[in-house]
Amino acid sequence: xxxxxxxxxxxxxxxxxxxxxxxxxxxxxxxxxxxxxxxxxxxxxxxxxxxxxxxxxxxxxxxxxxxxxxxxxxxxxxxxxxxxxxxxxxxxxxxxxxxxxxxxxxxxxxxxxxxxxxxxxxxxxxxxxx
Numbered sequence: 001x002x003x004x005x006x007x008x009x010x011x012x013x014x015x016x017x018x019x020x021x022x023x024x025x026x027x028x029x030x031x032x033x034x035x036x037x038x039x040x041x042x043x044x045x046x047x048x049x050x051x052x053x054x055x056x057x058x059x060x061x062x063x064x065x066x067x068x069x070x071x072x073x074x075x076x077x078x079x080x081x082x083x084x085x086x087x088x089x090x091x092x093x094x095x096x097x098x099x100x101x102x103x104x105x106x107x108x109x110x111x112x113x114x115x116x117x118x119x120x121x122x123x124x125x126x127x128x129x130x
Contacts, residue, residue: 002015002016002017002030002031002033002049002065002070003015003016003017003029003030003031003065007063008054008058008063008064008065009054009055009058009063009065013053013054013055014049014050014051014052014053014054015049015050015052015054015065017046017049017050018030019043019046031065031067031070033045033046038080039077039080040075040077040080040083041080041083041084041087043087043091044077044083044084044086044087045075047086047087047090048075048076049073049075052073054073057069057070057072057073
């Protein structure tokens, strides 16, 4: 979902987005996007929209992204297989950075390996020829 009016833009000028699954209720202040199975993967579109500056299309008081302005956003669409690959990578990064249950252990393991690498590097003494 993309915010339509009110709080529609973040401080970095990206749109206010929400990912929801299952049964939900949405009022008339949001755009609900749907997947075009033969053209675009919805999750790819979500990740892409999270990176773009929408300030040029936000109009009025309160701020608003109308349906026509939203439709005018040009989205570069790689083949579906590539979109799915990109989504898998970005979803994994998202999980690692936002989910403490998986992100924190992964970070701790990464730091442990980094520590072992530098420890071994610092404690490996080679004979020097004078």
